[in-house]
Amino acid sequence: MGTDTTKTLSASEESYIETIGNLIRERGYARVTEIASILNVKPPSVTNMLQKLDEQKYVTYKRYRGVILTKKGRSLAKTLERRHNTLKRFFVMIGVSDENAEKDACKIEHEIDPETAKKLAKFVEFVQSAPRTPPFLEHFTQYLETGERPKECKVKIQIKES
């Protein structure tokens, strides 16, 4: 239970939480200047946001003493991280450069509905857990390069029990 006054967070708020999560995972702690440099903002903006996120119980923040995520914050950070990875893998899968895949994942992860995130995750999983690169993906890659749908697409196939 517990009155969950969870108003939805802004993209900006979510980015801070995600960044804090990443830093803590990678380094064990999250510093104001580093958060600032990752998010391309100045340190006072970070302090400001940390105060807001502390009020909303996503982080525990003591001035000059650093910041950690609460349970609520960790849970959100995890969701965002997974969503980010799904998006990025999908974009790379369809031929987007690593750089743009990363950049777009950062933005879109804050916009999509949970249903969409779920379906996309399934799709990426479906493709990537295949025993080998699925033919359709190879064909698509060829299609990207040549503009031509490869011959095999137009060919009769015969299934043989293995």
Next chain:
Amino acid sequence: MGTDTTKTLSASEESYIETIGNLIRERGYARVTEIASILNVKPPSVTNMLQKLDEQKYVTYKRYRGVILTKKGRSLAKTLERRHNTLKRFFVMIGVSDENAEKDACKIEHEIDPETAKKLAKFVEFVQSAPRTPPFLEHFTQYLETGERPKECKVKIQIKES
């Protein structure tokens, strides 16, 4: 030529331009109250934005006299519309509800890089221009429903020249 002082627009500015474009295409004109109701804002916000977009030459706006798109505005509206359709078709393709596909397309169309938009358009085109629903998509649909990768995926296939 012409000094193209095209600073990038905000998601909000783009939404107004897109909405105006849609209304003009569907009805021949775009009214303040209708723009407001589609975008879920109040009329004064619309007036305000129309003035800004007029300064930036995306629309031609005369108080009390309505608004039309400039060439620059039409071009942007067209890009956004195409991007929107691509995104929506993709989301529906992977099993997202029509409602969420629409909603998410609206948000994401303002965030993605042109490269990503292009690759995604190619992907959707690749799938949808196929002579019939590609097997992998059918298999994915089954995977969504049953959680099981269909047998055919695990089977040896043999290509026969037609």
Next chain:
DNA sequence: TAACATTGTTAGCCAAATCTAACAGTTAGC
């Protein structure tokens, strides 16, 4: 341990995009 360098915070400002309340222009019906 005192002074300096680094890091973090506060105060106060700004811009974007929204809102409400009050006002102005346009249009339709009588």
Next chain:
DNA sequence: GCTAACTGTTAGATTTGGCTAACAATGTTA
């Protein structure tokens, strides 16, 4: 062609999330 109803606009407040400049706490090192 007046007037009421509708539509659109202005003015001014609010919210969010940035910024700079000045200050405070912490940490480092001679």
